[in-house]
Amino acid sequence: MKPMRAMLLLLLTSPVLASNAQRSALEETARREAALVVDSTTDREQVAPLLAAFQQRYPYLQVAYRDLSGADIYRRAVSGQQHGDVLWSSAMDLQIKLVNEGLALRYSSPQKAALPGWASWRDEVYGTTFEPIVLAYDRRRIAAQDVPESHTALRRALRTHGVHWRVASYDVEASGAGYFFFSQDSRHNPEFWEMAAALGQRMRYQEGNSLTLLKRLQRGEADIAYNVLGPYAWRFAQQHPQVGWVLPQDYTLVVSRLQLIHKSARHPAAARLWVDFVLSREGQQVLAKGSGLPPIRNDLPRRLGTVDLDREAAKLRPIQVGSGLLVYLDSAKRSLFLRRWREQLPASLQQP
Known part of the structure; x- marks a missing residue:
């Protein structure tokens, strides 16, 4: 082999050899x-195939x-006791707070190049799923047409005197996910507080998770x-066809379960x-x-049931992974938001 060709081959193969060695x-x-040790908000049964x-x-x-x-x-991670090596949570804002507080181990994953630009931050936290937030409904009570x-159509319908739909949603004060979803809504919907007033007028149940909300629909x-x-809506509707769901056409928020490695992980290589x-x-x-969780990677098709999410990209609003998620964790902003939300609810649902 000629010296020049041998040198070129060495230059081409060296990065691969170094990567393999690492x-x-x-x-x-x-x-x-x-x-x-993995601490996660995702049910073990749901991720059993991954495990x-x-x-x-x-x-x-x-x-x-x-x-x-x-x-x-979050509490375990901050206390420094009994925390996992990997923290995998749907509470995006709290995960970013951990990064901001210096509790995440920096790791540039070789898989990063396949992720959307919004799905990672500072090589310390990575999105893992692509999950739209949808509107679910009881097919027995609401006709297809x-x-x-x-969101605008829902607000107008709830304001119509002839419509008596009963609404269930997250407990915004008690549920971290609920507060996060609603605070993000307020950033994307210029008519959010009008929407909140319409929801509050018809609110009957406030819950802590999506599955409980869907069961309210199932039970009528x-x-x-x-x-x-x-x-969750897609999987639940497969078993309970009386429950339907739609992607809001004006905008659909997309959340992701974020994972990070704790800075004091006992098993950092694993x-x-x-x-x-x-x-x-x-x-x-x-x-x-x-598990029915649409992939975050750009090189895989994203589907939710029969819905091709890539074709719906114009209406999808993925929530940027980064410091912007800390805005509504500010105690003053949170107190103001919750006070305004509380004012929209019927007296029976207002907390002291």
């Missing part, structure tokens, strides 16, 4: 750690997966469920393997097929 070193360190695939890939790791609320994950297909206790996570696997094509495909 990967081997990472896996060898993880093998010595032998364990991984099984990860364990098959890395059988030498003993994985402890703990179901916790977003608030509990009467289903409101936008509510007609509209506002701000429901799309994957945590890096987990982050990479969840973001990899294989991990994303398992999440999509096994």
